[in-house]
Amino acid sequence: xxxxxxxxxxxxxxxxxxxxxxxxxxxxxxxxxxxxxxxxxxxxxxxxxxxxxxxxxxxxxxxxxxxxxxxxxxxxxxxxxxxxxxxxxxxxxxxxxxxxxxxxxxxxxxxxxxxxxxxxxxxxxxxxxxxxxxxxxxxxxxxxxxxxxxxxxxxxxxxxxxxxxxxxxxxxxxxxxxxxxxxxxxxxxxxxxxxxxxxxxxxxxxxxxxxxxxxxxxxxxxxxxxxxxxxxxxxxxxxxxxxxxxxxxxxxxxxxxxxxxxxxxxxxxxxxxxxxxxxxxxxxxxxxx
Numbered sequence: 001x002x003x004x005x006x007x008x009x010x011x012x013x014x015x016x017x018x019x020x021x022x023x024x025x026x027x028x029x030x031x032x033x034x035x036x037x038x039x040x041x042x043x044x045x046x047x048x049x050x051x052x053x054x055x056x057x058x059x060x061x062x063x064x065x066x067x068x069x070x071x072x073x074x075x076x077x078x079x080x081x082x083x084x085x086x087x088x089x090x091x092x093x094x095x096x097x098x099x100x101x102x103x104x105x106x107x108x109x110x111x112x113x114x115x116x117x118x119x120x121x122x123x124x125x126x127x128x129x130x131x132x133x134x135x136x137x138x139x140x141x142x143x144x145x146x147x148x149x150x151x152x153x154x155x156x157x158x159x160x161x162x163x164x165x166x167x168x169x170x171x172x173x174x175x176x177x178x179x180x181x182x183x184x185x186x187x188x189x190x191x192x193x194x195x196x197x198x199x200x201x202x203x204x205x206x207x208x209x210x211x212x213x214x215x216x217x218x219x220x221x222x223x224x225x226x227x228x229x230x231x232x233x234x235x236x237x238x239x240x241x242x243x244x245x246x247x248x249x250x251x252x253x254x255x256x257x258x259x260x261x262x263x264x265x266x267x268x269x270x271x272x273x274x275x276x277x278x279x280x281x282x283x284x285x286x287x288x289x
Contacts, residue, residue: 008114008257009129009221010100012138019056025092025099025149026058028132029109040195040247043075049104053142055128055135058102059149061091063109067116074275076112076248078163081120085156088117092149102128102135107219108211111253115269119162122154127257130220137218164243164268166276170283172243173205179239180206181231183246183255184274191287197247198278201287207234208289211246211254227258237264245270245277 018024030046043064050060061067066087069079079087093099099117101110110127117125128135136142164172172178182202187193189208191200202208209230216222222230228237236242242259244252249271259267270277277283 007261008111008127009261010126011129012135012140015055015100015128015135016140021098023097024057025097026055027091027099027101027113028054028058028060028104029063029101029113030060030104030132031063031109032105040197046104046109051144051146053136053144054147055102055132056141056143057147059091059147061113063112066091067113074248074272076250076271078116078119078249078271081156081158084116084120085154088122088156089152089154092152093117093122094152094154097124097152099125100128101125102131104132106211106251107131107215108251108254111257112250115162115253115256119159119269121157121159130218133219161266162268164245164270166270166272166280166283168268169203169243169245169270169277172241173203173284177239178241178243179234179236180243180245181234181236181252181255182206182208183211183244183251184208185210185212186289190289196278197274199285201285203245203274203277204284204286206245207236209234209236209255209258211251214254214258221258221261224261228262231259231262237262241266241268243268243270245273247273248275249273 028050030049032044033041036042069077101113103109114125114127172180182189189202244255246252252269256267
């Protein structure tokens, strides 16, 4: 990955070589999910991580507040397209800029940011493969001084097919042309885990490709042959459309990125995911693998 990769990833080597490119915008997207009762978690900004150390020149974006619809009943709901365009423009993203996102924790926060931009018609965005942990482990430079990019004008055009709502997911259960993929852990998928999103198990008929299984031990994505083998067992690569979901539409974007890298032509993320689905007793669920 020596060149700009429009399938979602750039390497730490690439970013080191391009840190000072005038058109590059780097963002720390970190969020923490802290265990809570009642659960399953509370949301905490990753701003403290950024203030302690970040990639030189990087700015911070608050996914939970600045880039979510805070009036919605569920956290991290995709905001209206005009509001998102305003927030991203204020952060310094405009046409003609390239964007790299990373997280100090799970890459799912960076992939969520990546998916939001792509779903809004902005393709010049990538995720730092391996994230901040790999960057630090390789001894690359960090700084603690907060950074901000000059505001930019940005207009966006939504790609409706990039998202699926509850009705579309329900319809997919009996649609042989759609494969629905759960990105949560095998134990949550099966219903054996102690935690749940209100009801144990998974959306009826969905298959499990856990987001953690997509990564190597250093936090980078596995190679395409290995990713293809993971998804081949679900039938997703043969279906015309795939819908990815998780607990709240975050880790599902890791699966969406993997499928994009594999060239799947029609991938969607269920934004409400289990946080919405499990609240409705009429939405069918099942347990087991």
